[in-house]
Every structure is written in structure tokens, then in C-alpha cells.
Amino acid sequence: MPSLYLIPVPLGDEDFNDGLVQKSLPLYNIEAIRNVKYFIAESAKNAKRALKKMFFTCNFEVNVDDFEFFELNEHTNLREIYDYLEPMEQGNSMGVLSDAGCPCVADPGNAVVEMAHKKGFRVVPLVGPSSILMALMASGFSGQNFSFNGYLPQKEAERNQKIKLLEKKCQKENQTQIFIEAPYRNLKIFDAILKICSSETKLCIAAGITTSKEFIKTATITSWKKMPQPPIEKIPTIFLLGK
Amino acid sequence: MPSLYLIPVPLGDEDFNDGLVQKSLPLYNIEAIRNVKYFIAESAKNAKRALKKMFFTCNFEVNVDDFEFFELNEHTNLREIYDYLEPMEQGNSMGVLSDAGCPCVADPGNAVVEMAHKKGFRVVPLVGPSSILMALMASGFSGQNFSFNGYLPQKEAERNQKIKLLEKKCQKENQTQIFIEAPYRNLKIFDAILKICSSETKLCIAAGITTSKEFIKTATITSWKKMPQPPIEKIPTIFLLGK
Numbered sequence: 046m047p048s049l050y051l052i053p054v055p056l057g058d059e060d061f062n063d064g065l066v067q068k069s070l071p072l073y074n075i076e077a078i079r080n081v082k083y084f085i086a087e088s089a090k091n092a093k094r095a096l097k098k099m100f101f102t103c104n105f106e107v108n109v110d111d112f113e114f115f116e117l118n119e120h121t122n123l124r125e126i127y128d129y130l131e132p133m134e135q136g137n138s139m140g141v142l143s144d145a146g147c148p149c150v151a152d153p154g155n156a157v158v159e160m161a162h163k164k165g166f167r168v169v170p171l172v173g174p175s176s177i178l179m180a181l182m183a184s185g186f187s188g189q190n191f192s193f194n195g196y197l198p199q200k201e202a203e204r205n206q207k208i209k210l211l212e213k214k215c216q217k218e219n220q221t222q223i224f225i226e227a228p229y230r231n232l233k234i235f236d237a238i239l240k241i242c243s244s245e246t247k248l249c250i251a252a253g254i255t256t257s258k259e260f261i262k263t264a265t266i267t268s269w270k271k272m273p274q275p276p277i278e279k280i281p282t283i284f285l286l287g288k
Numbered sequence: 289m290p291s292l293y294l295i296p297v298p299l300g301d302e303d304f305n306d307g308l309v310q311k312s313l314p315l316y317n318i319e320a321i322r323n324v325k326y327f328i329a330e331s332a333k334n335a336k337r338a339l340k341k342m343f344f345t346c347n348f349e350v351n352v353d354d355f356e357f358f359e360l361n362e363h364t365n366l367r368e369i370y371d372y373l374e375p376m377e378q379g380n381s382m383g384v385l386s387d388a389g390c391p392c393v394a395d396p397g398n399a400v401v402e403m404a405h406k407k408g409f410r411v412v413p414l415v416g417p418s419s420i421l422m423a424l425m426a427s428g429f430s431g432q433n434f435s436f437n438g439y440l441p442q443k444e445a446e447r448n449q450k451i452k453l454l455e456k457k458c459q460k461e462n463q464t465q466i467f468i469e470a471p472y473r474n475l476k477i478f479d480a481i482l483k484i485c486s487s488e489t490k491l492c493i494a495a496g497i498t499t500s501k502e503f504i505k506t507a508t509i510t511s512w513k514k515m516p517q518p519p520i521e522k523i524p525t526i527f528l529l530g531k
Contacts, residue, residue, distance in 0.1 A: 051425045069415045073311045150424060150431035159428030162506040170422040172312045172498065178421045179413040181393060182294045185402035188393035192435040192463070220435070255415065263405040 053173020180251035186287030296416020429530030
């Protein structure tokens with residue numbers, strides 16, 4: 046039976062031999078997708094490079110230019126994806142990849158998985174790095190009750206209101222609150238959090254997870270105010286508020 | 289500098305040569321913890337066996353009986369863990385393991401991570417299988433806004449109320465709701481969900497992830513009612529409600 050493989054991609058791409066495939070993927074994944082030729086990807090270019098690195102690690106001679114890619118990202122008209130699973134109808138397995146990390150988390154990949162379930166195809170999630178989950182593990186905050194909120198609103202007033210709301214949820218419901226920001230705005234949101242949240246609230250910042258720039262720290266707002274700015278400028282970062 | 293490694297454990301343990309280490313862990317993890325001799329574990333017995341399997345996979349000659357284990361689970365008095373990080377004060381790295389999956393998610397391991405941050409130690413999350421995150425990936429539901437709620441209340445009336453509340457959150461806030469149950473009560477809660485939720489609500493059931501018993505299916509409540517009972521009795525299962 047054809048399967049839809051959900052294929053995690055290493056977090057970060059420092060260079061072709063950065064060792065991040067070995068560091069963050071079970072080699073089994075690469076065996077599992079060895080014969081897959083059809084992929085749904087957030088970006089075909091990035092997916093090609095990621096697959097090239099994966100197959101190279103296992104010494105598999107595979108030409109990724111022979112593969113067929115279908116793009117699915119925030120610019121995709123969801124009416125267009127209707128025939129993306131056509132290769133599966135013909136009996137071929139397919140793969141889903143996002144630009145980094147686990148597909149279908151913080152990206153729109155779930156739309157094809159939904160279709161696969163409707164058509165009765167087998168869906169196979171593979172193990173790999175999720176910056177959200179790894180940040181949660183490393184935060185020291187409760188992992189028994191947590192919420193991922195995606196990106197915060199872009200307008201300052203709305204964004205500040207949202208931060209206040211998340212802090213309140215954290216305190217009242219003891220639910221760890223996780224969110225992200227476009228990397229070039231990381232320091233802006235860091236400053237906003239320090240301004241808005243109360244002194245005893247705890248903030249965890251987890252940046253560049255698994256890469257050579259990994260930085261993970263949890264402290265109260267008061268303590269963060271006394272420290273130098275964290276090294277998160279333009280680096281993918283997860284923000285967590287905890288009790 | 290000593291590090292506190294957060295060490296994922298395969299989901300399930302079918303037998304010593306079940307291949308689940310290869311399937312669900314990067315071999316790098318085992319290299320990384322090769323010289324660690326102090327572990328904080330949900331259960332010392334299970335952690336010993338998991339480490340034995342990991343080291344065996346890499347042909348590392350290591351005697352796990354030489355290791356020191358500190359237990360941290362729901363029966364642990366949190367005052368007792370105060371000196372668990374003593375080996376780190378002496379310059380030794382330590383590891384944290386739960387019985388299955390990623391430590392500090394759905395278990396009380398976060399208490400030692402919190403301490404490590406307070407003492408300024410480096411915290412290093414390693415990549416591995418999280419049934420919660422893999423179920424989310426495979427559900428087809430939104431991964432841009434989701435919430436993990438842990439175990440539902442045990443008393444029937446409270447439990448049913450909670451299910452209703454989660455369904456409402458799912459519909460109103462478009463937030464995927466994830467929860468778990470003690471495996472021997474899986475079918476009971478499955479029946480309760482079918483009774484309580486409205487016919488168009490979507491339920492994903494993800495059981496035995498990565499094992500030979502893996503079962504993942506998303507369907508509306510109406511469709512679930514027409515199908516035979518899912519094979520989840522006594523198998524670790526993630527329940528997800530989505531839109």
C-alpha cells in the first residue's frame with residue numbers, strides 16, 4: 046500500500062557537511078524513503094537540498110533532479126492541491142517536507158495529510174527534530190499542559206495584547222505558552238516581552254536548536270533585564286512563558 | 289562544562305532486538321551520552337534497559353549497572369530532588385530519561401531542568417520520538433495552533449465536561465486539542481468521545497506510534513461510529529480533536 050511519509054528536515058543548514066543529518070535524524074528515515082520519488086514540499090529548492098544531504102549521508106546514489114515536487118506553502122491556493130496525491134492513486138508512496146523541522150507543525154502541510162486520510166491512504170510520521178518540542182523539553186516548564194500559538198500578530202498594539210493574554214493563561218491555567226516570531230524581529234519581541242510581562246514571570250528563549258549557535262536559557266523577567274541581550278538576532282527562536 | 293542531556297527513549301519495547309532504537313533515535317545521541325554515568329529517570333529499571341539497548345546498538349561496551357540513577361516520577365517528593373544535580377556540581381554531565389518518548393513532556397522531569405537553569409548549567413535536548421508531536425503531524429489537523437492537555441479527569445462527569453470544553457475550543461479558536469488516557473481506559477474514552485462530540489467534529493486516533501502496532505486514523509465522529517472499534521486496547525494512544 047502506498048504511504049505518505051512525513052519527513053523531518055534538520056533545523057538549520059550550515060553547510061553541506063555540517064553533520065546535522067547525523068545529529069538529528071535516525072538513519073532509518075532515509076532507508077524508509079529510499080524509493081520515494083514524489084514529494085510535497087514547502088519549497089522545492091530547499092527540499093531538494095535537504096534530500097540530497099540525507100541520501101549523501103547514507104551513500105545512496107540518488108539523483109534528486111529525477112524527483113517530482115509539488116509546492117505547498119502559505120502562497121499556495123488550496124484548490125490547487127486537489128491533485129497533489131495523484132501519484133498515490135497510481136500506487137506510489139509520497140513524502141511531505143517542510144523547510145526545517147517536522148512537517149505539518151507550524152506550516153500548512155496538514156492540508157495534504159487531511160486529504161490522505163479522506164482517501165484512506167496510510168500516513169507515516171518519521172522521527173526528527175521539532176524546535177517547538179525540544180524547546181519545551183529544555184525550558185524546565187510544565188510539559189503536562191502546554192499550548193503552541195504560532196506567530197504573534199504583527200501590529201504592535203495587538204501583539205502586546207496577545208503577550209498579556211498568554212501571560213495570564215500561563216499564570217491562571219498553569220499552561221506553558223509557546224510562540225514564534227520572524228527571526229529578524231526576535232530582539233524586538235524580546236524587548237516587548239520584558240516591557241509587558243510582570244517581573245516574576247519566567248521566559249525561556251531557545252534559539253538555533255541542534256546547530257552550532259544553540260542558545261537555551263530560562264530566567265525570570267527581572268533576571269533577563271539584568272543580562273546582556275541574548276544572541277538570537279536572525280536565528281530561528283522559540284519563546285516560552287512559564288510559571 | 290557539564291551538560292544536562294535530555295535523552296529520548298523509543299516508544300514501546302517489543303523485545304531487545306526490536307529495532308526501535310535504530311528507527312527512532314539518531315545514533316549521535318548515543319555518542320553524545322557515551323561518557324555520562326549519572327541519570328535522572330522516571331524509573332531506574334526502565335532507564336537501565338533503554339540505555340542497555342542504546343549502547344548495544346552502537347556496540348559500545350558499557351555496563352549500565354555501574355551507573356547511578358535518581359528516580360523522578362509522580363511519587364517523588366519534590367523536596368528530595370534538591371541534591372539530584374550534585375554530580376553536576378562536581379563537574380559530571382547527567383542525563384534525564386522518561387519511560388518512553390521525550391523527557392519533560394507529559395512527565396514531571398521538568399523539575400530538574402528548572403533547577404539546572406537556576407544553577408546556570410547547560411541543558412541539551414536530544415532528538416527523538418514524541419508520540420504527541422508525531423500524532424499531531426499525522427493527524428492532518430492544524431499544527432499552527434494546538435494545545436496538549438495531558439490526562440483527562442478520572443470522574444465520568446468531569447471527564448465528559450472536559451471533552452465538551454475541548455471540542456468547543458477546537459471549534460471556536462481553531463486550536464487542535466490533544467489529550468491522553470491510561471491505556472487500559474482507551475476504549476472507554478473512545479466511546480465517551482463518540483457519545484459526547486457532535487457528528488461533524490473530527491477525531492484522530494494515533495496508537496502505538498513507530499511500533500509494529502502503529503494505527504493512525506482521522507475521521508468525523510459520524511464516520512467513526514460506522515467503523516469497527518479501533519485496535520487501541522492497552523496500547524499507548526494519543527487522542528486529537530480537530531476542525
